[in-house]
Amino acid sequence: MLRLELLGISKQYPAVKANDNVSLRVAPGQIHAVLGENGAGKSTMMKMIYGAVKPDEGEIRWNGQAVQIASPAMARELGISMVYQHFSLFDTLTAAENVWLGLDKSLSLEAVTKRITEVAKVYGLDVDPLRPVHTLSVGERQRVEIVRALMTNPKLLILDEPTSVLTPQAVETLFVTLRQLASEGCSILYISHKLDEIRALCHHCTVLRGGKVTGEVDPTKETNASLSRLMIGAEPPELQHREARVGATVLEVRGLNLPKEDQFGMTLVDVGFEVRAGEIVGIAGVSGNGQQELMAAMSGEDTRAAPDAIRLFGQPIGRHSPRRRRKEGLHFVPEERLGRGAVPTLSLAMNTLLTRTEAVAAGGWIRVGEVQRLAEELIARYKVKAGGAGAAAKSLSGGNLQKFIVGREIDANPKLLIVSQPTWGVDVGAAAQIRAALLALRDAGCAVLVVSEELDELFEICDRLVVIAQGRVSPSIPTAQATIELIGEWMSGLWNKTAKPHQETDHVQA
Amino acid sequence: MFKLETRPQPSQLMSVASPVLALAITVVIGTVLFMLLGKDPVRGLQMFFWEPIKSGYAWSELAMKATPLLLIALGLSVCFRSNVWNIGAEGQFILGAIFASGVAMQAGPGTSRWIVVAILAAGVLGGMAWAAIVALLRDRANANEILVSLMLVYVADMVLSYLVYGPWKDPQGYNFPQTITFAAATKIPRLIDGFRANIGVLIGLAAVAGFWVLLFRTFAGFQLQVGGLAPAAARYAGFSSRRALWMSLLLSGGMAGLAGGLEAAGPLGQLTPNAPAGYGFAAIIVAYVGRLHPVGTVFSAVLLSMFYIGGELAQSRLGLPKSLTGVFQGLLLFTLLACDTLIHYRIRWAAARPAPARSPAPAAAVKEA
Numbered sequence: 001m002l003r004l005e006l007l008g009i010s011k012q013y014p015a016v017k018a019n020d021n022v023s024l025r026v027a028p029g030q031i032h033a034v035l036g037e038n039g040a041g042k043s044t045m046m047k048m049i050y051g052a053v054k055p056d057e058g059e060i061r062w063n064g065q066a067v068q069i070a071s072p073a074m075a076r077e078l079g080i081s082m083v084y085q086h087f088s089l090f091d092t093l094t095a096a097e098n099v100w101l102g103l104d105k106s107l108s109l110e111a112v113t114k115r116i117t118e119v120a121k122v123y124g125l126d127v128d129p130l131r132p133v134h135t136l137s138v139g140e141r142q143r144v145e146i147v148r149a150l151m152t153n154p155k156l157l158i159l160d161e162p163t164s165v166l167t168p169q170a171v172e173t174l175f176v177t178l179r180q181l182a183s184e185g186c187s188i189l190y191i192s193h194k195l196d197e198i199r200a201l202c203h204h205c206t207v208l209r210g211g212k213v214t215g216e217v218d219p220t221k222e223t224n225a226s227l228s229r230l231m232i233g234a235e236p237p238e239l240q241h242r243e244a245r246v247g248a249t250v251l252e253v254r255g256l257n258l259p260k261e262d263q264f265g266m267t268l269v270d271v272g273f274e275v276r277a278g279e280i281v282g283i284a285g286v287s288g289n290g291q292q293e294l295m296a297a298m299s300g301e302d303t304r305a306a307p308d309a310i311r312l313f314g315q316p317i318g319r320h321s322p323r324r325r326r327k328e329g330l331h332f333v334p335e336e337r338l339g340r341g342a343v344p345t346l347s348l349a350m351n352t353l354l355t356r357t358e359a360v361a362a363g364g365w366i367r368v369g370e371v372q373r374l375a376e377e378l379i380a381r382y383k384v385k386a387g388g389a390g391a392a393a394k395s396l397s398g399g400n401l402q403k404f405i406v407g408r409e410i411d412a413n414p415k416l417l418i419v420s421q422p423t424w425g426v427d428v429g430a431a432a433q434i435r436a437a438l439l440a441l442r443d444a445g446c447a448v449l450v451v452s453e454e455l456d457e458l459f460e461i462c463d464r465l466v467v468i469a470q471g472r473v474s475p476s477i478p479t480a481q482a483t484i485e486l487i488g489e490w491m492s493g494l495w496n497k498t499a500k501p502h503q504e505t506d507h508v509q510a
Numbered sequence: 511m512f513k514l515e516t517r518p519q520p521s522q523l524m525s526v527a528s529p530v531l532a533l534a535i536t537v538v539i540g541t542v543l544f545m546l547l548g549k550d551p552v553r554g555l556q557m558f559f560w561e562p563i564k565s566g567y568a569w570s571e572l573a574m575k576a577t578p579l580l581l582i583a584l585g586l587s588v589c590f591r592s593n594v595w596n597i598g599a600e601g602q603f604i605l606g607a608i609f610a611s612g613v614a615m616q617a618g619p620g621t622s623r624w625i626v627v628a629i630l631a632a633g634v635l636g637g638m639a640w641a642a643i644v645a646l647l648r649d650r651a652n653a654n655e656i657l658v659s660l661m662l663v664y665v666a667d668m669v670l671s672y673l674v675y676g677p678w679k680d681p682q683g684y685n686f687p688q689t690i691t692f693a694a695a696t697k698i699p700r701l702i703d704g705f706r707a708n709i710g711v712l713i714g715l716a717a718v719a720g721f722w723v724l725l726f727r728t729f730a731g732f733q734l735q736v737g738g739l740a741p742a743a744a745r746y747a748g749f750s751s752r753r754a755l756w757m758s759l760l761l762s763g764g765m766a767g768l769a770g771g772l773e774a775a776g777p778l779g780q781l782t783p784n785a786p787a788g789y790g791f792a793a794i795i796v797a798y799v800g801r802l803h804p805v806g807t808v809f810s811a812v813l814l815s816m817f818y819i820g821g822e823l824a825q826s827r828l829g830l831p832k833s834l835t836g837v838f839q840g841l842l843l844f845t846l847l848a849c850d851t852l853i854h855y856r857i858r859w860a861a862a863r864p865a866p867a868r869s870p871a872p873a874a875a876v877k878e879a
Contacts, residue, residue: 299746353729
């Protein structure tokens, strides 16, 4: 008998049919992958299983019986638990208090604390129940979430993109736990777009594309290419790699210290690295380790840094405003596209004015025709799918808006381009196009700095890598010499042991 | 139970039609109101919508009242667009009137007509100075500008009272709390003899053009709006939020002060404790009904001044309380907000779904297969 079965489920949202006659069959003890791009309908499907959204059509069967899951509380009573991609923990409470909040109050806090320790021990999840959540790393927080989900002895555990915040080593630990759970008969729904992980972990895989099921396969028998074809309908184009012709140092960061601005931020400690013309340097790291703080200091949104901690062509720019840095050749693409990289309600044409002021005449007069022309050029050159230069930024899909913003900055002929999470939430086709554009920029002699949480992406496009962990930055290593394992170790902050002395050692106290 | 659901694509047409729709609903509710008060609704509506426009004289009176509303609302539109919540235009209006009166009282029989320019400039300065207090406290002490600007209205009221009961009281005024009547030279020039409407109307229309250019054709106006629409994008672009704060407050304060100056040296001709007529607050409604757009503000300023005149007529001719003006203003704003909500959201009746009760026991929901 199947643990969970979805039959002909459909869900219509105002603008889009998120799920169109989809079916899903999960056996007991099965680790079942749900693979699809952003917007393929994975989240909607999970929300329906977890009772957060009601399907318009179709039937959900639980252990062979038709059920209507009216609420998450009811889902939990049936034995369904979910670990969300974005954690729902209160920062100021301890791990145990957070878990206790989610349970019915028949147990005392002491009993819950004891039970957490037991569950954590059984599944090898290292959790200290008495620590406040804000002192926990992201991996530890996820373990708290998983322990919370396991407290009720679920029969089905749903994990939504669980590895996006983990180091490669932490991913391995998670997989051990999940395999153990499955061997005890708990079914696992594993939502992801990472092909390697699915092939390594899952027994079965349902592929979604545009709200429809496009394949049901055994992932261990598939290749990344065949899974990718099912997921996007095509294989992503190969990137052209040319030999790097490295020039003079463009960006030099030395001894950058920056106290955190709020309680849950990250303090930057003695950060140092450099980027030269004609190369792409990648900053790897688990999110929340100081990337946002570092990017704000680079872009000029945060001007508290010591002036000479950041040098552009040898000139100290630590206190320069974003506009002044742009005049000096530094352009920046932020990770939030709507609301930071672009104003949602303004047209694409007006959005060019955020960073491009060629169309502003002396006296501050905006030459509307020129603004319009620039936007149209960007749309054409970077193949942005949009309803013209007058379309509001919020009307574009994430990938198309990102193409527009990246295009806007590249088109400004920067000497240094800094890009944060270039392909976050972007579909595979657009991601390949953006990466190709970054490589082309490198080949044209521009210095490029990329921050990403996707290691695959960094290995694909970067010439050198540094790792950020706990607000500190590792020495750099040529990508050719780096391995996923090594970078993963560094992502936990352990680079002093393995960093070779001949690399930039001036800030490594060996 | 019903809930609001975001519409995928809010209608462009409806967002322009919304004020018209709101007006229609206001009229309907007004009709019911008149009937409940035992008055002929046709006569009542006539007071509000026909009497104020039936003759040249009526139009002149309408323009008189619409001009200060228009001037203040133009400034407020810029403020609200840049996410600066100046609720205290009334106070800035009062200070504008005080400063302008201070200059006007210096005029004697031999003074040149050009003193009007100085009077209006003083009005602008007065309003700006009052708004600058708000900007300063927000900038230096991070004080909430909504509270500060609102509270300063009452301070401005006190300052006005102090002056007209104290140092500025007319010695020949039979101890009434009022200043001297300003010299003839200070009178704001009228457009046409016999009608009270003055060149303030022209200043207002020129300001409409000026604000349109500022908002939609200048980089400064663009920066202001980005600060309001997406503060993080303004930071990313490097637009100064402090500059936006000062600029929008000084602009709106200056406009309110200008309106105060025009009022003091125009229809009033002297300063009394009754100089503030609530224009500063009504202009908030004018700005919103006009969609924070300079051209839209013209129409809404005329509409709101019809309410002012209608309220007075309803009082004198139908014996209805004057507070009816406020009721109509409130109704209009309320229905407008309701219309706007329904443009962006639609109502879904959750009960219309064949779903089980809200939280049934799980066993009850498990049907036999």
